[in-house]
Structures are given as structure tokens and as C-alpha cells.
Amino acid sequence: MNISRRQILILLPAAAVAWKSVLAGSPEDAPNYKMSDHWWSMLIDISKCIGCGNCVRACQTENDVPEGNFRTWVERYHVSDENMTEPEVISPKGGKDGFPVAQEDGKKYFFVPKMCNHCADSPCTQVCPVGATFISPDGVVLVDQKYCLGCAYCVQACPYGCRYIHPQKEVADKCTLCYHRITQGLTTACCEACPTGARQLADLKNPKDPIHEFLKTHNVQVLKPQMATGAKVFYNDLDGSVR
Amino acid sequence: MSVFKDAGHLFRFAGLFVLAFLIFLVVRHYVVPKSFGEYGHYRGAAMGEIAAHPAKFAGHETCEGCHTEEATKKQAGKHAQVNCEACHGAIYRRLPAPEQPKPNLYERFVALVVKPAPPDPPLLRHAEDPTVKPELPDTAVLCARCHTASAAKPKGFPQVDPAEHYPGPPCGSCHQPHSPAMDGGGVK
Numbered sequence: 001m002n003i004s005r006r007q008i009l010i011l012l013p014a015a016a017v018a019w020k021s022v023l024a025g026s027p028e029d030a031p032n033y034k035m036s037d038h039w040w041s042m043l044i045d046i047s048k049c050i051g052c053g054n055c056v057r058a059c060q061t062e063n064d065v066p067e068g069n070f071r072t073w074v075e076r077y078h079v080s081d082e083n084m085t086e087p088e089v090i091s092p093k094g095g096k097d098g099f100p101v102a103q104e105d106g107k108k109y110f111f112v113p114k115m116c117n118h119c120a121d122s123p124c125t126q127v128c129p130v131g132a133t134f135i136s137p138d139g140v141v142l143v144d145q146k147y148c149l150g151c152a153y154c155v156q157a158c159p160y161g162c163r164y165i166h167p168q169k170e171v172a173d174k175c176t177l178c179y180h181r182i183t184q185g186l187t188t189a190c191c192e193a194c195p196t197g198a199r200q201l202a203d204l205k206n207p208k209d210p211i212h213e214f215l216k217t218h219n220v221q222v223l224k225p226q227m228a229t230g231a232k233v234f235y236n237d238l239d240g241s242v243r
Numbered sequence: 244m245s246v247f248k249d250a251g252h253l254f255r256f257a258g259l260f261v262l263a264f265l266i267f268l269v270v271r272h273y274v275v276p277k278s279f280g281e282y283g284h285y286r287g288a289a290m291g292e293i294a295a296h297p298a299k300f301a302g303h304e305t306c307e308g309c310h311t312e313e314a315t316k317k318q319a320g321k322h323a324q325v326n327c328e329a330c331h332g333a334i335y336r337r338l339p340a341p342e343q344p345k346p347n348l349y350e351r352f353v354a355l356v357v358k359p360a361p362p363d364p365p366l367l368r369h370a371e372d373p374t375v376k377p378e379l380p381d382t383a384v385l386c387a388r389c390h391t392a393s394a395a396k397p398k399g400f401p402q403v404d405p406a407e408h409y410p411g412p413p414c415g416s417c418h419q420p421h422s423p424a425m426d427g428g429g430v431k
Contacts, residue, residue: 035290050396052389054329061333062299064363076395098388102395109395134285144289147276180296189300195329195389196400 033183038138039205040177041232042188043214044113046239048198051076051111056096058193062178069164070094071175072115072190079108079241087241112235112242113199115190116141116162116175117223120230124154124163133172139204139232140179145171159227177201204232273352297363299333301370302326313421320422321401330385330420334369334377341365382415 003011051074059065059072074095078088092099095111102109118141125133125141132148135141143154148171155163155172166173178188182201186192191199202211214220214236221238222231235242247254281287306327307314317323328334340362346354369375383405392402409417417425 047397050389050400051393054388058300058328058333063296078395098391099393099395101391101393104394109393111395131279131284131286134283134289136290137282142290142293144286144292146292147286147289176293176296178298179290179293181298181300183294184298186298186300186302189333192300192302192326193329193332195325197324 032185035137037205038182038203039232040118040139040182041202041204041211041234042115042118042177042191043200043202043211043220043234043236045198045200046110046112046235046237048196049074049111049113050196050198051095051099052195053095053098054193054195055113055190055199056094058189059175060096062181062189063176065173066167069166069173071162071173072113074099075112075114076102077108077110077112077239077241078102079239081107084241108239110239112238113190114160114162114223115233116158116177117160117229117231117233118175118177120232121228123157123159123227123229127153127157129153136179140177140182141174142176142179143172143174145169145173148172159224159229160231202234295363297366299335299366299368300328301333301368303328305370316419316421320424322421322423330380331377332380334375335366336375338365338367380420381413382418382420383413386414386418386420 053074055072056070056074059070063071065071072094073091075089075091076095076099078090090099095113099111118135118139120135120139122135122141125135128134129151130147130149132144133141133154134144145166150165150170150172152165152172155165163172163174165171178186178190181188187201188199191201200211203209204211211234215234218236219238220234220236222234223238223242224231276286276288278287278289279285303326310327313327317325343362367375369377387405390402392404396402414420
């Protein structure tokens with residue numbers, strides 16, 4: 001095909017205008033943030049969690065989470081040597097107001113903060129009948145609340161119990177990994193409020209992110225790896241009794 | 244004599260199909276949101292809408308921009324890694340929601356498919372308007388949240404039994420929370 005110089009000069013600006021209209025209104029067009037440069041995840045260090053509940057409160061404040069529902073919560077495990085497979089787990093008000101004082105009784109105690117695992121092969125997005133929940137190009141599982149019907153298939157499908165139906169909006173709601181913050185270069189509200197650094201936002205596509213060194217040098221696991229969900233919330237020092 | 248002599252009814256039927264298909268295309272154009280399918284089987288614009296939610300926690304970098312004295316003191320002490328809003332919380336005030344214009348006929352039609360969600364009410368944060376004042380945290384409650392002794396906490400974490408440690412006035416009367424060693428001389 002022969003295209004004259006004149007034709008190219010006419011076509012180029014037209015192509016630029018067309019491309020601009022494709023990008024318009026999408027976050028890719030947001031200044032300083034390029035979705036394709038990120039693949040978000042979270043690191044939770046069990047050995048640092050003190051069960052103060054700061055993360056739960058911060059999340060509820062930042063995201064207007066309705067009372068009685070949780071986008072993140074903290075569980076306290078109490079495990080005996082004799083029966084490791086049946087730990088006693090408590091999470092009063094999601095750990096929002098802390099936990100009752102535990103007395104030394106020879107058994108093992110630890111806290112496990114939980115949240116959406118932002119799975120790469122997420123079961124919740126696969127069951128949505130209308131395309132209202134999806135994995136964004138930067139690896140965050142989100143809900144389009146304008147499109148959601150509130151059928152709750154995703155609530156049933158999540159193996160981690162991370163979703164709920166918003167009592168007022170009557171649509172599915174869940175952790176957005178503070179998408180409104182991370183796209184502005186801020187960390188999540190739970191990470192910002194954690195006093196011990198037990199939670200760290202991590203970007204797996206950023207070669208300079210300390211997560212890479214941490215994953216190489218520590219015993220890190222994800223929850224329910226047998227379900228092959230591609231969970232991206234990594235737990236350091238995770239006990240085998242945690243389900 | 245045409246070979247299509249007896250096929251008129253087939254053409255009329257095909258014409259109906261073409262008409263139905265055109266109507267389908269027109270309806271589809273109006274009911275499928277513009278950005279649906281831009282990145283996958285979802286509305287691409289949803290990401291921009293979620294990203295537009297106002298942030299309430301300003302981030303410690305924002306606080307440290309003005310409160311340099313506290314930041315320096317904190318940096319030198321045991322609470323160097325504790326972010327400002329871990330104790331002070333997010334400091335903001337909600338503004339009244341602006342009145343929404345009445346939806347026109349087309350918007351009401353779209354609303355049958357895409358539910359209009361009420362927009363987030365605007366916020367005014369302490370970082371933007373210093374008259375939005377924080378409450379001074381009660382150190383008796385605040386410090387106890389993290390430092391009350393419990394067998395469930397990591398062994399290396401500093402913990403005390405508040406009743407036994409000092410049953411008198413709140414922690415802030417001896418410890419300066421930004422740098423909690425005893426020489427801090429209490430809350431200033």
C-alpha cells in the first residue's frame with residue numbers, strides 16, 4: 001500500500017485524537033499513575049501484629065464501612081500442642097476495640113489480620129453474572145457498585161469470607177486495597193495506621209520494592225494455597241493452624 | 244422471469260431479521276455503558292470512580308510537612324516507625340453534600356440499567372484547613388491499646404499492666420508520646 005506524505009500528515013493527528021478518546025475517563029489517563037506499571041499485593045507480618053485493632057478502625061473510617069461489616073478484621077488464635085488442627089479463634093467486633101487480655105497458659109497465642117487477598121485467579125470475579133466485579137489491570141479486585149445487582153454469588157464464592165452485602169447500598173462491598181489512595185501514591189489506610197509495621201503495601205511489578213527481598217529470605221505463605229486462587233496477601237510466620 | 248419468483252416471503256423474513264438486528268444495535272448502543280469491555284468484561288470507568296473516593300488519612304508525609312518539631316522528636320525516639328495518624332486518627336470534617344440536579348429523561352432511562360450511586364459527600368481535612376482541629380488523644384486509652392500486657396502479643400513488644408505500672412494519672416503525665424522515654428517529661 002502506498003501512502004503519500006500528505007496522507008500520513010492527515011492521518012497522524014486523527015489517530016492521536018482517536019487514541020485520546022479511548023483513554024479519556026480511564027485511570028490510565030490519571031497523571032503520574034499508569035496501571036500497567038503496578039501489580040499490587042500486601043505483606044502481613046504475623047510476628048509484628050499486637051492486635052490493637054488500629055487497622056480495622058482506620059479501614060472503617062477511610063472507607064465508610066457500615067457498622068457490623070468488615071473489609072479487614074483481626075483474629076486471635078489460641079492453639080494447644082495436643083490439638084493443633086482445632087484452634088480456638090476469636091475476633092470480637094473484628095478486633096476493632098482490641099482483644100481481652102490473654103493469660104499465659106502454656107498454649108500458643110497469635111494474631112492474624114485478614115482482608116481480601118486480591119487473588120490473581122479470583123473465584124469471586126469468575127461467578128459474577130454481570131461483570132460487576134473484576135480484577136483491575138494493576139491487580140486489585142474491585143466492585144463496580146453501579147453495575148452490581150446484589151445477587152451475592154461473589155459473597156458465597158470468596159473462600160476467605162472477605163465480601164459482604166452493603167446494608168444500605170444493597171450491593172457487594174469489599175476491600176479495594178484503598179484504590180483511591182494507592183493510585184495517588186499513598187499507602188492504604190490500614191498500613192498507614194499500623195503502629196508496628198505488621199502490614200506493608202507491596203508492588204510486585206516494582207523491582208525496587210523490598211517485598212522481593214523479603215519473599216526470598218522469609219518463610220512466607222498465602223492463605224488456602226490449595227485453592228489455587230493466586231492470593232496476593234503474603235503472610236510471614238503463618239502458623240499451620242490458620243485456616 | 245426471475246429465479247426469485249417464489250422467494251418473496253423469504254426476503255420479507257430476512258428483512259425482518261435485518262430490522263430486528265438494527266434495533267438490537269441501537270438499543271445496545273444506549274444500554275451498554277461506554278467503557279464496558281475497555282479492559283475486560285467490566286466497565287472500565289468504574290476504576291476511575293473508585294479512585295475518586297476522597298482519602299481521609301492524609302499520610303504521615305503530609306503531617307511532617309508542617310509539624311517538623313514533632314516529626315524530629317518522634318524520629319529520635321522509640322515511636323519513630325509509628326505514623327502520626329496511628330494515634331491521632333484521620334482528622335477531617337464532612338461538608339454538606341451538594342444538591343444533585345434532577346435527572347433528565349435520558350438519565351432516568353440509563354438509571355434503569357445503571358443504578359445512580361450517591362456521590363461521596365465532600366470532606367475538609369486538617370491538612371487543607373487547619374481550623375479542622377484534632378482532638379487531643381487520651382493517653383490512658385491510647386497507650387493501653389498497644390501496651391497493655393497480654394500473653395497473645397509478641398514477646399519482644401514492650402508491655403505493662405496499667406494498674407500495676409502506674410495506677411495514678413494517665414501515661415502522658417510522665418511519658419511524652421512522641422518520644423516515650425521518661426526524660427520526655429510528659430505531654431507538651
